[in-house]
Amino acid sequence: MSSPTVRINDIGQFLGKTVTIQGWLYNKRSSGKLQFLQVRDGSNIIQCVVFKGDVSEELFTAADKLTQESSLEVTGVVKEDTRSPLGFEIGVTDIHIIHIPSQEYPISPKEHGVAFLLDHRHLWLRSKRQNAILKIRSTLIKAIRDYFDEQGFICLDAPIFTPNACEGTTNLFETDYFGDKAYLSQSGQLYMEAGAMAFGKCYCFGPTFRAEKSKTRRHLTEFWMIEPEVAFMDLAQDMELAQDFLVYVIKRLLATRTEELEILERDLTILQNTAQGSFHRLTYDQAVQKLHALGSDIKWGDDFGADDETILTQEFDRPIIVHRFPKAFKAFYMKEDPDNNQLSMSMDILAPEGYGEIIGGGERETSLDVLEQKIKEHDLPREEFDWYMDLRKFGSVPHAGFGLGLERLVTWVCGLHHLRETIPFPRMMERLKP
Amino acid sequence: MSSPTVRINDIGQFLGKTVTIQGWLYNKRSSGKLQFLQVRDGSNIIQCVVFKGDVSEELFTAADKLTQESSLEVTGVVKEDTRSPLGFEIGVTDIHIIHIPSQEYPISPKEHGVAFLLDHRHLWLRSKRQNAILKIRSTLIKAIRDYFDEQGFICLDAPIFTPNACEGTTNLFETDYFGDKAYLSQSGQLYMEAGAMAFGKCYCFGPTFRAEKSKTRRHLTEFWMIEPEVAFMDLAQDMELAQDFLVYVIKRLLATRTEELEILERDLTILQNTAQGSFHRLTYDQAVQKLHALGSDIKWGDDFGADDETILTQEFDRPIIVHRFPKAFKAFYMKEDPDNNQLSMSMDILAPEGYGEIIGGGERETSLDVLEQKIKEHDLPREEFDWYMDLRKFGSVPHAGFGLGLERLVTWVCGLHHLRETIPFPRMMERLKP
Numbered sequence: 088m089s090s091p092t093v094r095i096n097d098i099g100q101f102l103g104k105t106v107t108i109q110g111w112l113y114n115k116r117s118s119g120k121l122q123f124l125q126v127r128d129g130s131n132i133i134q135c136v137v138f139k140g141d142v143s144e145e146l147f148t149a150a151d152k153l154t155q156e157s158s159l160e161v162t163g164v165v166k167e168d169t170r171s172p173l174g175f176e177i178g179v180t181d182i183h184i185i186h187i188p189s190q191e192y193p194i195s196p197k198e199h200g201v202a203f204l205l206d207h208r209h210l211w212l213r214s215k216r217q218n219a220i221l222k223i224r225s226t227l228i229k230a231i232r233d234y235f236d237e238q239g240f241i242c243l244d245a246p247i248f249t250p251n252a253c254e255g256t257t258n259l260f261e262t263d264y265f266g267d268k269a270y271l272s273q274s275g276q277l278y279m280e281a282g283a284m285a286f287g288k289c290y291c292f293g294p295t296f297r298a299e300k301s302k303t304r305r306h307l308t309e310f311w312m313i314e315p316e317v318a319f320m321d322l323a324q325d326m327e328l329a330q331d332f333l334v335y336v337i338k339r340l341l342a343t344r345t346e347e348l349e350i351l352e353r354d355l356t357i358l359q360n361t362a363q364g365s366f367h368r369l370t371y372d373q374a375v376q377k378l379h380a381l382g383s384d385i386k387w388g389d390d391f392g393a394d395d396e397t398i399l400t401q402e403f404d405r406p407i408i409v410h411r412f413p414k415a416f417k418a419f420y421m422k423e424d425p426d427n428n429q430l431s432m433s434m435d436i437l438a439p440e441g442y443g444e445i446i447g448g449g450e451r452e453t454s455l456d457v458l459e460q461k462i463k464e465h466d467l468p469r470e471e472f473d474w475y476m477d478l479r480k481f482g483s484v485p486h487a488g489f490g491l492g493l494e495r496l497v498t499w500v501c502g503l504h505h506l507r508e509t510i511p512f513p514r515m516m517e518r519l520k521p
Numbered sequence: 522m523s524s525p526t527v528r529i530n531d532i533g534q535f536l537g538k539t540v541t542i543q544g545w546l547y548n549k550r551s552s553g554k555l556q557f558l559q560v561r562d563g564s565n566i567i568q569c570v571v572f573k574g575d576v577s578e579e580l581f582t583a584a585d586k587l588t589q590e591s592s593l594e595v596t597g598v599v600k601e602d603t604r605s606p607l608g609f610e611i612g613v614t615d616i617h618i619i620h621i622p623s624q625e626y627p628i629s630p631k632e633h634g635v636a637f638l639l640d641h642r643h644l645w646l647r648s649k650r651q652n653a654i655l656k657i658r659s660t661l662i663k664a665i666r667d668y669f670d671e672q673g674f675i676c677l678d679a680p681i682f683t684p685n686a687c688e689g690t691t692n693l694f695e696t697d698y699f700g701d702k703a704y705l706s707q708s709g710q711l712y713m714e715a716g717a718m719a720f721g722k723c724y725c726f727g728p729t730f731r732a733e734k735s736k737t738r739r740h741l742t743e744f745w746m747i748e749p750e751v752a753f754m755d756l757a758q759d760m761e762l763a764q765d766f767l768v769y770v771i772k773r774l775l776a777t778r779t780e781e782l783e784i785l786e787r788d789l790t791i792l793q794n795t796a797q798g799s800f801h802r803l804t805y806d807q808a809v810q811k812l813h814a815l816g817s818d819i820k821w822g823d824d825f826g827a828d829d830e831t832i833l834t835q836e837f838d839r840p841i842i843v844h845r846f847p848k849a850f851k852a853f854y855m856k857e858d859p860d861n862n863q864l865s866m867s868m869d870i871l872a873p874e875g876y877g878e879i880i881g882g883g884e885r886e887t888s889l890d891v892l893e894q895k896i897k898e899h900d901l902p903r904e905e906f907d908w909y910m911d912l913r914k915f916g917s918v919p920h921a922g923f924g925l926g927l928e929r930l931v932t933w934v935c936g937l938h939h940l941r942e943t944i945p946f947p948r949m950m951e952r953l954k955p
Contacts, residue, residue, distance in 0.1 A: 094673060094721065109753040111718070111916045129721025129752065130673060158916035186917045209712075209908045210915065212719035221720075225676040232666065239528060239564060242659040246946040247681075247728050247743055250953050262696045262705070264742075265734070265950055271696070271705075278643075278946060281955075284545070285646035286655075287528065287563025293728060294681050300699070308698075309681055318563065319543040474643045474955035481644065482545045482592040483620040512680040512712060516699055519684050521715075521908035 090162055096130035098165055098175050107162045112153050122150050126161055134176040135161050141180060150182055155192040158185040172346060208512055209521050219347035220508055224497045230339035231313050234332050235290045240315060243282040245275025245291040250471055260298045271296040277475050279316035280451060283486050284478055290315040302516055304505040307494060309514040316488035322432040322450045325487035326408050329436055329446050330366050337362045340500060353502045357439050360405040367407040374409045390416045396443030403439050410434040419461035422450040438499040445496050448489020455479045524596055530564035532599050532609050541596045546587050556584050560595055568610040569595050575614060584616055589626040592619040606780060642946055643955050653781035654942055658931045664773035665747050668766050669724045674749060677716040679709025679725040684905060694732045705730040711909050713750035714885060717920050718912055724749040736950055738939040741928060743948040750922030756866040756884045759921035760842050763870055763880050764800050771796045774934060787936045791873050794839040801841040808833060808843045824850045830877030837873050844868040853895035856884040872933040879930050882923020889913045
């Protein structure tokens with residue numbers, strides 16, 4: 088074929104021209120002399136119209152036999168089609184059939200149970216809705232990285248194999264490491280603190296692991312976290328950074344993925360509010376008071392439960408930042424509040440609409456003595472933290488950072504119920520395949 | 522302080538102005554009434570000149586007591602300094618000392634053994650040379666992602682926990698997965714093949730794991746791989762894509778990291794050649810002939826050893842692409858050469874200067890029957906590949922891709938001897954800390 092091979096998303100540049108697209112039959116309907124083939128190529132879906140008068144008898148008959156997910160090359164003329172979201176259709180002149188499934192494609196347009204769909208995740212990815220979610224994920228990944236790269240951060244990959252546990256040894260996956268034990272990382276933060284002292288600003292963005300025996304909609308055993316860390320930064324600046332970062336990412340999403348958000352029927356109001364910044368801020372104390380007013384029976388000193396986060400965030404029209412949590416339930420490395428030693432210089436960002444925590448962070452303890460005490464209190468193996476303590480022995484500086492759970496962000500921006508659709512191949516307590 | 526706080530890399534915008542920088546003392550020397558403080562902030566190093574006549578007696582004395590890696594804020598006037606690589610220095614007016622190490626910093630400018638340095642990796646990162654290598658790594662990561670993102674690829678993270686082994690079960694790290702066994706991924710490729718059928722073009726870029734009992738300079742147990750996969754692509758297009766990609770990445774490196782390449786004393790000739798494209802291409806047959814002419818005793822049918830790659834690549838002034846390897850030592854999913862069923866539609870890209878393989882890839886087998894046979898021959902557990910076979914049952918299309926080992930790329934472009942310096946916290950057979 089001498090016509091150019093193009094991707095469907097680029098087809099607008101070829102109006103009136105003859106092009107070839109390569110893809111799969113997503114759906115079809117016919118009416119007498121016309122067949123309407125919905126063809127997808129991964130970039131988008133386009134309607135290809137086969138008119139009996141335009142093609143050979145053989146081709147028209149062959150096209151009629153195409154089944155869902157047949158692979159093919161379609162050649163034809165690009166025409167305007169104002170009724171379709173894409174704005175174009177193809178008037179077919181030729182079809183080259185590559186492969187017709189010998190059995191029926193398992194995922195039909197009818198409803199399927201979630202377990203069935205997850206068993207067929209390798210095929211489910213082809214569905215319009217799953218395709219849209221993972222394109223949004225890809226766009227968010229790029230926006231996240233672009234934000235930090237543009238701000239002069241160094242991407243510093245944290246190790247996955249670790250000899251120790253950042254926040255205790257429960258819920259860790261363990262592996263034999265040439266006769267020793269290694270644990271899969273739950274967080275790159277301690278390593279990022281070393282990085283911040285070497286590069287000023289750095290981040291890691293990789294998979295992290297939790298062996299939680301939990302089957303809730305908010306848990307995956309394998310999930311991706313972005314963890315920036317900055318030297319000479321305090322809690323106030325950390326909150327500013329996190330807000331600025333989220334605003335940037337949401338703006339990018341709204342600028343580039345409107346079509347996919349529409350496929351997901353996402354109400355954009357809250358996302359548009361978020362893109363304006365000015366996140367609401369509450370101290371933990373204020374948040375607890377607010378929760379009491381909303382009917383929660385949370386006790387001062389308790390961490391928020393999922394229900395608390397739900398009722399609290401439903402009160403606001405954009406994310407909220409809650410800061411200065413009691414130190415008792417925060418990690419050992421959190422700096423104590425100099426104004427109240429029961430509090431920590433910590434902060435969480437809770438997504439609105441009941442979604443809850445997407446970011447957790449704060450200022451890190453710089454005092455060697457306080458850290459020694461905390462490691463004891465948390466019953467952590469002191470010798471595994473020798474290297475970490477070196478960061479306070481040699482040129483200790485104030486520093487802060489945060490962690491964002493990618494799948495929680497995708498779940499919220501897509502308006503989904505469960506995290507499992509936001510990662511290409513989800514891993515959960517009872518799900519290791521495909 | 523009312524002067525702006527700036528990063529050293531941005532200081533050229535403040536010539537003649539008073540600024541504050543925040544960082545650590547990297548080195549110093551003094552001569553009577555002058556002290557020359559080399560201060561690093563992670564973005565760069567700048568000379569800060571303390572003149573006795575410009576500051577108080579106390580400050581001059583305090584500055585004299587600063588030791589390596591003391592943390593501090595320096596305020597002063599930005600001046601031109603044509604002798605330094607940065608082009609600027611600071612005439613100090615004030616210093617705010619944050620922390621002076623109570624013991625001597627372990628990594629002095631004198632020589633240290635590699636084991637000692639690796640034990641202190643969390644501090645070693647601060648050294649000029651390590652800092653330069655990891656900045657180059659960060660730049661390459663961004664260039665790699667930008668290339669694929671700009672070409673319309675979707676970033677599709679492959680799972681780390683896998684129930685099966687892409688290329689056999691040897692050298693796998695195993696973990697208990699709620700009573701089942703899970704293996705840490707060696708490659709995301711099979712998953713990317715599912716992704717290519719859903720998105721047309723996709724890539725994964727994440728950590729991969731090999732439990733090789735090998736202590737050579739070319740092995741890490743944990744390393745990062747980028748794996749693009751494209752539907753409707755053949756071997757010839759795959760080689761074009763890989764070359765175009767490498768050219769893009771090397772161009773970006775040369776455009777943005779000259780200072781770091783200079784710190785590493787890297788000869789740029791070969792990198793500049795590489796940026797021009799036109800990689801040399803040899804079939805495996807031609808490469809074996811060439812190796813024989815160069816004195817190797819390799820037998821036809823053998824994979825290249827490290828020595829073979831070394832002597833072969835030293836013959837060329839840029840990377841070479843070797844294609845159509847014997848199928849016997851390639852993975853089960855490699856497509857057979859339709860012109861010679863002893864060969865596979867595979868290709869490797871070997872870095873010049875003796876570095877050897879950095880990319881491996883090729884066209885994938887599309888025939889269900891051939892794949893069934895191969896899975897048997899390779900003695901792989903057939904039931905674990907049910908989902909993979911679905912990709913050939915439902916809309917099978919020609920497709921191809923490749924994998925690039927990030928640390929091998931960084932090693933080559935930096936001109937290093939060992940992979941261990943190219944990843945922030947290297948993991949090797951006998952190295953799990955810090």
